[in-house]
Amino acid sequence: MIMGVAANWALNGALIGPVAAAMTAGGLIGIERTYHGHPAGFRTHILVCMTSCVLMLAAMHQSTWAFVALPDQRLVIDPTRMTHGILTGIGFLCAGVIFREGFSVHGLTTAASLWTTSAVGVMFGIGLWDLALIAGGATLVVLAILRFLDARLPHVGVVDVTLRWARDAAPGETTLRGLLSDSGLKPVRIGHVVSHDGLIHEHHIKARGPMPLRVDDLSLRLGQQGGLAGFSVMPRDD
Known part of the structure; x- marks a missing residue:
């Protein structure tokens, strides 16, 4: 009994860390979008990153699933299929922040930030913390810092x-x-x-x-x- 409780606490600790990190990364990216008045801001980016992370954690911890297809058999799925499903779903969400006004198309950068935020959440979910942190930091650099460089480039x-x-x-x-x-x-x-x-x-x-x-x-x-x-x-x- 004690061993089971300890195992559950260990699992919960392994789950809380990635989810908290994903929420933090998504929130930082969302703050940049909210600050500049773009659609899909602070809370939206948190939800996208957190949900992507949670879904991948579920796929990566199949051994804890309370589901048995047949007696003495365990269902095992390919985690990459979950990734494909997440990114496909994010595509529909991204389409919602892109709109056309006259000859102008707006929201492309915000849509791209949602797509990137989802990928960051996936990285946290599968345990690639280094890659997730690098991707999250690079996204903030592109959105916040390179904005000033882009404004100064001749175009x-x-x-x-x-x-x-x-x-x-x-x-x-x-x-x-x-x-x-x-x-x-x-x-x-x-x-x-x-x-x-x-x-x-x-x-x-x-x-x-x-x-x-x-x-x-x-x-x-x-x-x-x-x-x-x-x-x-x-x-x-x-």
Whole structure:
């Protein structure tokens, strides 16, 4: 009896450590996402990492399962099948944080962080603590520290511009391209939407330009356009 209790306590100790570590790693990654206002933040990342860890711990400790398929026989499964199931399920969760707004697609980095967090939980679950800690630390470096490096690298920015013109006031594409060019932007796609009553003509524009984008300059120019009923200028930032 005493031996059985001791064994249970030993097993519980072996389970608590990975779960606590997974919750900590997931929470740290989630804090970074929450701080920058992205979907799927602190609690979501904790749950993803912890659940991945718990499922893998269950697969790795099959000897303690209270299930016997046939008398004197024990069911044994391949733990890697559990991994495949976890990562497939995480794919559906990741799809939930990716959304499209006009020509923009948002949430890709958060979806990738969820996928990575799940993998970190799996590593804790199968006992690869070193790899889990390395992966967790690397994820934080990429999300938190490399963000500043990415902002300083020379690259082209993307901005979504929506223009709402009064009836018969909408200019042609040549005029639009010239207006954007004056602010250092080059349109790569121009869409047209006309209201049912024909009173409003909208231009949905995806434009590129060198960073930093001259958003204030463009907004000032747009505010001086006659016949413009409203506009929005939304720089992309995943």
